[in-house]
Amino acid sequence: MDSRELSLANFMKVDDVDIMGRAKMFKEFLDDTMDKKHSQYRRVSLDGSGPIMRVQDKYTGDVKEMVYLASNDYLNLTKHPRTIAAGKAALEKYGSGAGSVPLLGGTLDLHIELEERVAKFKGSEAAIIYTSGFGSNAGTLLSILQENDIAILDMLVHASIIDGCKNTNTKFFRHNDMDSLEHALTRVKNKYNTKLIVVDGVYSMDGDIAKLDKIVELAHAHGAYVMVDEAHASGVIGKTGRGTPQHFDIEGKVDIVAGTFSKALGVVGGFIAAKQELIELLHFYSRPYMFSTAMTPQAAGSLIAAMDVIEEEPQLREKLWSNINYFKENLLSLGFKLGNSETAIFPIIIGDDWKVKEACRRLHEMDIYVNPVLYPAVPKKLARIRMSIMSAHEKEHLDKALNALETVGREFNII
Ligand SMILES: Cc1ncc(COP(=O)(O)O)c(C=O)c1O
Known part of the structure; x- marks a missing residue:
């Protein structure tokens, strides 16, 4: 099997073979990617996240x-x-563990403290915590949206949001395009009980920021609610790191603020x-919350401290932003195309799977x-190398990366 001709899409659904047959075919594909040294997945880290990794x-x-x-782990x-x-x-x-699901004995006073800390951090009335960000997005949407509702989604929202909309109607609008959103809102007028616009605050593959102020305005004008996924925004944008609503000075105006604890907060959960x-409704209807053991005490303890650090140590975010600006300026002056990147996520858009694999x-x-x-x-024409940077990167690390990227950029005619 030649992996050059194939992608993961070819093995999503394979007709006329059972699961073991499908697994065998996929293994042949993976073996060929190994032979070509194109398998960059599941690289094994010996000491965890940091600017240099063994x-x-x-x-x-x-x-x-x-x-x-x-x-x-931006900060x-x-x-x-x-x-x-x-x-x-x-x-x-x-x-080491909470011992039970949250409704049936697993809720610790530490979990309540964390929920209150999240609500304070996000400027909301209340918060619910989950053991994964994926589960929190998908579980929330699956429990609140029903068959007479509609989710109006930016076409680049995270997979957890798409999976969460399986019980309801969906309509997609062009990425961060307000005319397209307005058009979608006009088309669904009066047809549904709930209209919920769902966007990411910062997009995980492109690093651009949702136009949340405009989205909230449009939502109000059309009787829709707004949910924003702050996975890559919390800790990174907003004056004190509180995320996209703070960045646009519209805190308190977004109906549902979702997020993960796994990125800038450096732990795990959502x-x-x-x-x-709404939080009370989720306690009793959101299945990944109800039917899954509560967060580990260690995670909850670390997370409360993480929010304190974000608010009390602005120098970490300042260093991140100085790294972002330095890296971006240099990548652009070398001639790389970075799409609409505005944050710590840098896509180098190449538009050719083979070149991307070889460059990596x-x-x-x-x-x-x-x-x-x-x-x-x-999409094939947007195949890319994705990079993200952290506050602990020093100039020498970024320079080493920029030199290597320049070499590879010339070898593959990317710049
Ligand atoms: C935008 C976005 N939302 C949600 C998630 C899911 O979060 P978690 O990794 O905490 O499950 C991710 C993680 O990859 C993400 O990038």
Whole structure:
């Protein structure tokens, strides 16, 4: 099997074979990507997230020290002394697990403290916490939207949002295009009980920011609600890191603020911040909340500290932004195309799966850790190298990456 001709899309649905037959075919595809040194997935880190990562190279068996440009740990809170100390204290006090689902004994006073801290951080009445951001988005949407409702989605929203809309009607609008959103709102007028516009605050593959102020205006004019997924925005944008509503000075005007604890907050889990009565509904109808054991004490403890750090140590965000500006200026002056990137996420759009795979192979050899993003994750003409940077990157790390990118850019006629 030649993986050059194929993509993950070819194995999503395979006719006339059973599951083992499908798995065997997919394994042949993966083996060929290994032979071509195009398999950059599940690289094994020996010491966790940081600006430099020690990686066990699956091709040579050697341990490589790589400049790590693939983390969502934007403020490096995974290794912050305050998040570690708070996590350790919670582990010592409550033990390693919560012991039950939240409704049936698993709710700790620490979980309540975290919910209140999230509500304060997001400026909302109340919040609910989940053990995953994916589960929090999907579980919330699946429980609140019914067959007489409609979700109006930016075409680039995260997969967790798309999966969450399986019980309801959906309509997509062109990415961050307000005319297209207005058109969609006009078309669905008076037909549904609830119209809910769902967008990401910062888009995970493009790094651009939703026009949330305009979206809220349009929603009000058309009797719709708004939900924003703050996964890549919390801690990164807004004057004190509170995310997209703060960035646009519209805090309190977004009906449902969703987010993950796994990116700038440096732990794991997700949350919804909204009106108290909506949160109560989720306690009893959101299945990933009700039927899944409550968050570990260590995660909850670290997360409370993470929000304190975000608000009390602005120098971390300032350093991140100085890195973003430095990296962006240099990439643009080298001639790379970065789409509409406005935050710590940098797509280098190449538009050719093969070139992206080859470029990532070369960058791996040069100890630069980036990720390929290929069809069907993005349309073929938007295949890209995706990079993200952190506050703990130093100029020397970014310069090493820029030199390697320049070499690869010339080798593959990208610049
Ligand atoms: C925009 C967005 N929303 C939600 C999620 C899911 O979050 P988690 O990784 O915490 O499950 C992700 C994570 O990849 C994401 O990028």
